[in-house]
Amino acid sequence: MDTENPELDELSAWLVDELHDVALGDKRLNRRLLTTGAQLAARPSGSINQACADWADTKAAYRLFANAKTTAEKIRAPHYRRTRERARGHQRLFAIQDTTYLNYTHHPATKGLGPIGTAPQKLSGLVMHTALLMSEEGLPLGLASQAIWARPPKRPRRGSEARRKLPLEAKESAKWLQALQQTRAVVPPEAQLITIGDRESDLFALFEQARTLETELLVRAAQNRSVCAPEVGRLWAVMGRQKVCGQLQVLVPARQGKPGRQALVTVRFAPVRLKAPRHLRKTMGDISLYAVLVQEEAPPPDSTPLCWLLLTTVPVHNFAEAVERIRWYGLRWQIEVYHKVLKSGCCVEKAQLAHVERLLPYLALLSIIAWRLFWMTLLARHAPEAPCTLVLAAHEWRALYAFHHRTQQVPARPPTVGQVVLWIAQLGGFLARKNDGPPGVTVLWRGWQRLSDIAAAWLAFHPS
CATH class of the missing domain: 1.10.740.10 (Transferase Inhibitor Protein From Tn5; Chain)
Known part of the structure; x- marks a missing residue:
């Protein structure tokens, strides 16, 4: 705790505890971060001006985010340490990775933004990729990785073949591998770590990295990859030939104005050996995984049938284990709720800061505050x-x-x-x-x- 400022401890005990060992390179700057963080945490939906007590505090907050010593990495570092502490004692942990886009088109004065969305939309903002660490019971323990960046204003146009031949580090999809490596460093080595991702995470290089780091993956398949012996063919066709092992009721979350509903799905599973893509065969070998196909055979009228093809490094030998993997993937929805807290609850897209370099540490601080609000919500249920x-x-x-x-x-x-x-x-x-x-x-x-x-x-x- 901050013995030089006991009032700060009283007003923001949790934040002082979360960030007490922050090291911005200046003790006064450290104290200002805690003070500003406490004020923003007290009014997460308000602007910096609304959160601060007076003009002096407001100016100090803007100076804080404009200071070159105040970086997003330094703000997140103590939070990662607290996340690791909260993770101790858990035998199994889930790192849910997802990407969201922060839209600042309505703040044209902010410098350093990049394009988001499609070209005709002409939107500008930032890309945020986060790994949220969760317990097996579904309680968010904190962030394990986060990267925020602006895309270059003009990206060269490349055909699909040219994009495929680019080295992985030159592609935006490298975010999945970087987050996996950072998460592995945060999670205690004795815990089983399972990283969960949506269709965008169906990357052969990600499976290869998980094998190298000796960690587990559960992703939703997007690529209709080639399956090797003993059953040769394309992934979707191979799984469609498998025997139905049971049925299950699955909750379909509300989306795009349609209410949530329960879906009756059939479940198939099988071990599969996926062939490495042609452009990666010199550096990567084939990979053995387990696939679980979840299909809704009779959806309600005007409803899109639920269909998940899940790929995992965790063995699936029976229906009960297949159901457990499906339940694990259901946790992925929680990171979308977290993003809702960040955008709607903390209103980060309303922030008016002159440059992206000032916006990045602000977003790092608000990401921690958003986690705390989300954690408190779920703790009351668990x-x-x-x-x-x-x-x-x-x-x-x-x-x-x-x-x-x-x-x-x-x-x-x-x-x-x-x-x-x-x-x-x-x-x-x-x-x-x-x-x-x-x-x-x-x-x-x-x-x-x-x-x-x-x-x-x-x-x-x-x-x-």
């Missing part, structure tokens, strides 16, 4: 009876209790995580009706901002 001191400082839970119960008398024993998260969600508009499910991240980030004001008022009237 460990509702845990003490609320896991998520709130003493003055925060006391202020919340007093406000919720309309009393000045607070109990000596802290309430549970489940109780305080429900109260915070109610501050954000959650109705807590009998048939309502658990509160989601949207009402929580709204409620968190109100709690910050309530807790500050509590401190003003209870300075002891």
Whole structure:
């Protein structure tokens, strides 16, 4: 904790603990990062101007992000160490990788942005690729890797064959391999690490790197690769010939205005040996994997049938193991929720900073704050009876209790995580009706901002 600034510890206990060993090369800069981080964490949906207490704090925050010593890598480094600490004791961990795009087209004054989207859209912004580390129960333990960059303004046009022959390090797809290597360094060696990716991660080089690093993969297939002996053919045809081993109900998340639904799917699995692509055969050999085909045979009218072909390095010998691999892939949806927290809850696309070099450390800090909001949401579902001191400082839970119960008398024993998260969600508009499910991240980030004001008022009237 920061012994030179005890008020900072009181106002942002979790953030001080998360980033206490940050090393920006200047003690005053370190303290300013914690102060600014606390202010942004208190009002994650607000701008820098709204989060800061006054003009002096606002100027100090802008100077912080403009300082060459304040880099995204230095801000994320202590968070990676805390992630590793939270990962200890887990036998199995999942690193969910995904790419999202941050749109700053509406901030034309920001320098250093690059193209995103298709050429006719004329959008500008940044590319963000993140690996979110999760426990087997589905609790986000923190970021294990993150890279944010701007694409060059003009990229040379190449045909498919020319793109295929480019060295991997010259391709944007190298992000998957770099994130895998960084994640492996964060995760304790005794834990089984399984990296999960969508169709974009179906890269032969990624399978090869996983074999080199002795780690596991679970990705959704996009390429109809050649399968070697004993069963020769193309991957989709080979899997379609396999015997159905069972049926399963799978949740299809809501997307593009269509509500979520349950889908009845058939399951097939088989070991496969994939032939290396022609341009990689001199450097890479064939790879043995396990494939699981998940197909919806009778989808509802006007619905796209669910169809996943999963490839994994983890053995699949029976229906129960195939179902477990499908459940693992279902965790991939969580990183999309995390991106929603970052964009909608923390409103990072509204940030107005003069240059990308200033935007990058800001995004690194807000990515950690977004993780914390997401973690708190899921912790209430996974460990509702845990003490609320896991998520709130003493003055925060006391202020919340007093406000919720309309009393000045607070109990000596802290309430549970489940109780305080429900109260915070109610501050954000959650109705807590009998048939309502658990509160989601949207009402929580709204409620968190109100709690910050309530807790500050509590401190003003209870300075002891």
